Amino acid sequence: MILIDGKKVAAEMKLEIAAKVELMKKSSKKTPHLAAILVGHDGGSETYVAYKIKDCAEVGYKSSLFRFEDDVKEDALLNKVKELNEDDDIDGFIVQLPLPGHISEQKVIESIDPKKDVDGFHPENLGRMVIGLPSFVSATPFGIVELIKRYNIETSGRNCVILGRSNIVGRPLSILMSQKAVNATVTVAHSRTKNIKELCHSADILIAAIGVPGFVKGDMVSEGAVVIDVGTTRVKSDQTKSGWKLKGDVLFEEVADKCSYITPVPGGVGPMTRVSLLYNTLLASSGEIYK
Amino acid sequence: MILIDGKKVAAEMKLEIAAKVELMKKSSKKTPHLAAILVGHDGGSETYVAYKIKDCAEVGYKSSLFRFEDDVKEDALLNKVKELNEDDDIDGFIVQLPLPGHISEQKVIESIDPKKDVDGFHPENLGRMVIGLPSFVSATPFGIVELIKRYNIETSGRNCVILGRSNIVGRPLSILMSQKAVNATVTVAHSRTKNIKELCHSADILIAAIGVPGFVKGDMVSEGAVVIDVGTTRVKSDQTKSGWKLKGDVLFEEVADKCSYITPVPGGVGPMTRVSLLYNTLLASSGEIYK
Secondary structure (H helix, E strand, O other), X not given: OEEOOHHHHHHHHHHHHHHHHHHHHHHHOOOOEEEEEEEOOOHHHHHHHHHHHHHXXXXXXXXXXXXXOOOOOHHHHHHHHHHHXXXXXXXXXXXXXXXXXXXXXXXXXXHOOHHHEOOOOOHHHHHHHHOOOOOOOOHHHHHHHHHHHHOOOOOOOOXXXXXXXXXXXXXXXXXXXXXXXXXXXXXXXXXXOOOHHHHHHOOOEXXXXXXXXXXXXXXXXXXXXXXXXXXXXXXXXXXXXXXEEEEOOEOHHHHHHHOOEEOOOOOOHHHHHHHHHHHHHHHHHHOOOOO | OEEOOHHHHHHHHHHHHHHHHHHHHHHHOXXXXXXXXXXXXXXHHHXXXXXXXXXXXXXXXXXXXXXXXXXXXXXXXXXXXXHHHHOOOOOEEEEOOOOOOOOOHHHHHHHOOHHHEOOOOOHHHHHHHHOOOXXXXXXXXXXXHHHHHHOOOOOOOOEEEEEOOOOOOHHHHHHHHHOOOOOOEEEEEOOOOOOHHHHHHOOOEEEEOOOOOOOEOHHHOOOOOEEEEOOOEEXXXXXXXXXXXXXXXXXXXXXXXXXXXXXXXXXOHHHHHHHHHHHHHHHHHHOOOOO
């Protein structure tokens, strides 16, 4: 069994990105610039945005943070988005979700210029991805495909079962895994799927993205399968300083020994998600998606 | 075995649309207006566009046809698209494909205002469909889902295998069939898929969209399955006046008796494709997709 080390791969990718930024600065005097919009003071959002800014600094990007209070009017936020769309110095930007209830997240996402939508949430980027055009792919699906590639895991013609059909993980991932570059035979399972145990058993590659801790048990996985665990549910723990720990969708202790490859939680898919945003920002900066 | 009569369902839908148009004309003096751009004189394209114009007349729509010669410059075509985008009298329009080699089809498609893209080919419409927002769905996937609905075929939790991953049929259909409104467990098979026979056997609903006449044979289908045949390959025939006939992807004579439902070719999916465009034009005219 090989433990897929997302932390190590993400660190490698960061070094690769930093090297490219160095070259870019020398040859074109250009520095990639990521901006983030943060509304309110939610603890999780604060942490995620702080990580993104730290990541930017580590690979040599410029970053900018624009903060709004919880009671910001939708119009004010949309104006900021418009301003960033038009600001030539900013290559890409994100609006940290969730937003307060009085603001339409979908409206905000759709107001972002697709060319700067480094989160890959705009329908135009999703649609381009579906038809195989260059696009910004959202962080988690991109990170997973990259992990599979970098571990040289055979995918062509292999059965891939994806548990979960969310708009930001299961659904886009199912499309990517099924396209010619990957060529897996993909099944998307969800809450209405029958015989889920047998289905999981048929998977050469099983990807769990449902947010139910320990859902995938030992008797659901075939000998030699590749198992990717996207779950990151916080559960209470008296073994950690913070009082909680992350639990994946896979019951690691039952499943790991049967696998050819498996991602741990934490340290598997998670670190890849962070580096994906850096990667998309580099693409935005070099104009490689929308030519 | 129930033969799914696409011709009959399409005729019913046309009557429903015509009734809505009558009401619309009375209440708001508005008449839906579909425009088509046709480049060159390809026989197939001429026929398809003529059908579309005839269909419009039958349900009471206005229609306009704009013709260009084969050697039209891309810019001239893009200008026409821009003009139709801005013409308030036109609710929706299509550019008949294929286009001559010197013109980028993708560029033309992306220049169409998504709000008037009644073919549903613009990435923004595809992306909106993926995340479950109202969108113009392309004709064949829409027509198939409508057939399944109107025959009250149970889909929730049932295994649906789709043969083919094309951008205009297999891929969008796989997304629609897997969404909450349909709730099937969907597998997309393609040229690299292994054990295709066993996979087809596992299908409660088998949808063939690969364009290989007679690919699905009797021993590939389970007793009681629903079989939808999207194939429409022209093959030579000395039994018809035209010298050819349409062949589906399913070997009807071997498969039909095992099915609970099956679509014939012709007269199954085909007629639904034509009515789908009318349906999308009505949606465009009433502003129900982009509010």
